[in-house]
Amino acid sequence: MKTVLVTGAAGFIGGHTLQRLATRGYKVEAVSRVAHPSSDAVCWRKADILDIDTVEKLIYEVRPTHLLHLAWITEHGIYWNAPENVEWLIASLKLLELFGRAGGERAVGLGTCAEYDWSAPPPFCEATTPLLPRNLYGAAKNSLSLMQSQIGRHFHFKQAWCRPFFLYGPGENPSRLVPSLACSLLRGESTVCRDPNAIRDFLHVNDIAEAIATVLDSDYEGAVNLSSGHGTEIGEIANMLSILVGRPTAISHDRNAHDGGSLVGDASVLTSLGFLPKFDLRSGLADTVEWWRDRLRAAPEGC
Amino acid sequence: MKTVLVTGAAGFIGGHTLQRLATRGYKVEAVSRVAHPSSDAVCWRKADILDIDTVEKLIYEVRPTHLLHLAWITEHGIYWNAPENVEWLIASLKLLELFGRAGGERAVGLGTCAEYDWSAPPPFCEATTPLLPRNLYGAAKNSLSLMQSQIGRHFHFKQAWCRPFFLYGPGENPSRLVPSLACSLLRGESTVCRDPNAIRDFLHVNDIAEAIATVLDSDYEGAVNLSSGHGTEIGEIANMLSILVGRPTAISHDRNAHDGGSLVGDASVLTSLGFLPKFDLRSGLADTVEWWRDRLRAAPEGC
Numbered sequence: 001m002k003t004v005l006v007t008g009a010a011g012f013i014g015g016h017t018l019q020r021l022a023t024r025g026y027k028v029e030a031v032s033r034v035a036h037p038s039s040d041a042v043c044w045r046k047a048d049i050l051d052i053d054t055v056e057k058l059i060y061e062v063r064p065t066h067l068l069h070l071a072w073i074t075e076h077g078i079y080w081n082a083p084e085n086v087e088w089l090i091a092s093l094k095l096l097e098l099f100g101r102a103g104g105e106r107a108v109g110l111g112t113c114a115e116y117d118w119s120a121p122p123p124f125c126e127a128t129t130p131l132l133p134r135n136l137y138g139a140a141k142n143s144l145s146l147m148q149s150q151i152g153r154h155f156h157f158k159q160a161w162c163r164p165f166f167l168y169g170p171g172e173n174p175s176r177l178v179p180s181l182a183c184s185l186l187r188g189e190s191t192v193c194r195d196p197n198a199i200r201d202f203l204h205v206n207d208i209a210e211a212i213a214t215v216l217d218s219d220y221e222g223a224v225n226l227s228s229g230h231g232t233e234i235g236e237i238a239n240m241l242s243i244l245v246g247r248p249t250a251i252s253h254d255r256n257a258h259d260g261g262s263l264v265g266d267a268s269v270l271t272s273l274g275f276l277p278k279f280d281l282r283s284g285l286a287d288t289v290e291w292w293r294d295r296l297r298a299a300p301e302g303c
Numbered sequence: 304m305k306t307v308l309v310t311g312a313a314g315f316i317g318g319h320t321l322q323r324l325a326t327r328g329y330k331v332e333a334v335s336r337v338a339h340p341s342s343d344a345v346c347w348r349k350a351d352i353l354d355i356d357t358v359e360k361l362i363y364e365v366r367p368t369h370l371l372h373l374a375w376i377t378e379h380g381i382y383w384n385a386p387e388n389v390e391w392l393i394a395s396l397k398l399l400e401l402f403g404r405a406g407g408e409r410a411v412g413l414g415t416c417a418e419y420d421w422s423a424p425p426p427f428c429e430a431t432t433p434l435l436p437r438n439l440y441g442a443a444k445n446s447l448s449l450m451q452s453q454i455g456r457h458f459h460f461k462q463a464w465c466r467p468f469f470l471y472g473p474g475e476n477p478s479r480l481v482p483s484l485a486c487s488l489l490r491g492e493s494t495v496c497r498d499p500n501a502i503r504d505f506l507h508v509n510d511i512a513e514a515i516a517t518v519l520d521s522d523y524e525g526a527v528n529l530s531s532g533h534g535t536e537i538g539e540i541a542n543m544l545s546i547l548v549g550r551p552t553a554i555s556h557d558r559n560a561h562d563g564g565s566l567v568g569d570a571s572v573l574t575s576l577g578f579l580p581k582f583d584l585r586s587g588l589a590d591t592v593e594w595w596r597d598r599l600r601a602a603p604e605g606c
Contacts (some may be wrong), residue, residue: 047317090393143446150442
């Protein structure tokens, strides 16, 4: 029996991942700082990953064959440069070492496109684009990636490292780009798109979750971009959202915006594992707008 | 007053560094797991860097303006792949964070040439040679380098990262290359040089220590190779040692040795800081042979 321990299981990505893993035949042990009721598909465990004693107990109770480590500080506007990234790196190193010592077989970690040198020409490739993190978040994730590969080698477990680019979808923190624009539009407000020239590579969170499940279920070792391979201007995303909501003139673009650069991930490694996204950007944004529309109907202050 | 906290102060490099720092006007606070008597130049403190509570107490007692972090697992034949590298990385991250929180101004860490991709063409340059550590030691050091630069940025301290290539000199662990050859020769034994074709970049430990003091005393930020810029075949070093001892035919070369590659560090950054080595390889090896000769006279079993 494959048993996967999922940290950050109640988070934006984690929440979309658990059922997929159960469907693929994993016994799913989901970890969160907050208690959740278990189901047939998912056994929830309340634990703080930053507490080493708790993690040790957890690993020896669960005896996971697989580890999907999603937990990290993700507080919007804070996490890029928060010193808590050091604590999360330390906790993650200990988690990986304990997983190895307990006989774990395969670990998948969650990195970030901020590990790459953002001044490199897009699309960013796992094998050839230089890594040059420029903040604590990117540095801590990149450090963990280096260490995961060597800890895995030492303890003889396989490992892969997912580097998500940009994501959106139901359940996202409402202060982030797509929900903040969508909710403004749905509330009838006018708003400004601040970074319309920036080109970003977006995937719907359902596709991100399916991609992660695909990586976990494969034998692939090393880094893999979670990306579509295609860039879209943020201004174009704002336009698509305003058309979807039926208010095509409600978003103005900041005309003084600087060139926001192009952050696009080559998706060929991910594609080679058999993954294809279900959503294109238009259908994914439509799905997201409908989710927020329902949510606002139920609780108008909810976003 | 500049106060420098030196970890690993009783080690091979640390031992050659302390007096130099005192001469440059630093109040020297030297840390070792073993007690040492303090002098006018050096205040010794017995502490285990792997114990976070001890480190916290130490930082708040000493209030260092400067940190020279040399301590690490260095057990010959073990340290490349020992899981203790994870513990040292964790302890070093905490040390840097505490140093930053306590108002530290400048940190210098000790990396390794094993951070570089050894298949890259020599000489290895700080700015252009890809980093690709292939063992736990190299990965942990490279991770710490990434994190040091970002922890420094967060807490507003300056930082540099020394990458020593190969070193030798008085006091080295006798199981390592130069002392093992020198002692065999001095004892009248015949011996085999196993890796004669490998090209390596060697500096005498006195020069390494002076280079580290130069880096600490400078405003330079980022990585700096501690290297001579010149490669020498290991077989040539063996020949020089055998001539110095007066037994020119006592070392045979392994004729089946593989191509050991070339690990040479570009020294132009270090040179730009005003450092020039005092020893060339011949005078440095002569100095080393004399040290071992004295040592063997005093204690024939000592090497």
